[in-house]
Amino acid sequence: GQNIDQPTEMTATEGAIVQINCTYQTSGFNGLFWYQQHAGEAPTFLSYNVLDGLEEKGRFSSFLSRSKGYSYLLLKELQMKDSASYLCATMDSNYQLIWGAGTKLIIKP
């Protein structure tokens, strides 16, 4: 079957670093996405990984290990505006997205 797991909720402190994990089992694999979704708003694209390794974009980095079915999103120098849900999604062999339920990240001062 197809399954994506990520923690339901995480809490971190402003200025710190947090790592949000995502594990997946899908029929075929054509890449993994991370989206950010603020409460009551639309998801917005953060990153895409199709090869193993780390992709860095400013304060955000995303890592992929295809052999382990594992990815993480690393957020550095946390700001209050980073409080949001982070959605992990994989693209299967039919190029359709399979979404995780999302990780709600709470930033405390």
Next chain:
Amino acid sequence: NAGVTQTPKFQVLKTGQSMTLQCAQDMNHEYMSWYRQDPGMGLRLIHYSVGAGITDQGEVPNGYNVSRSTTEDFPLRLLSAAPSQTSVYFCASGTSYSGANVLTFGAGSRLTVL
């Protein structure tokens, strides 16, 4: 450049009523899709389209119809609303990024069926 525009933002229906959620994009994207988002669950694909005149079913298509007569518009029709269709609906269009389809989402439509 408005991106993806969805209307209405909020709607309350009675069981058995029908309605159409409108979606328009001005980015000339070939790919458009409709998702529903429910608490504790991932986004679930209802229907999608890879171009004008072409539509296909997603994971949860029952109770919904779509059409794609132009590149810009992709309306979602609820034929006979049921309480199980209470959800937040997102329209999204896609563009290529490193060979993958990156989605731009509309602001969402919150539907309550009584």
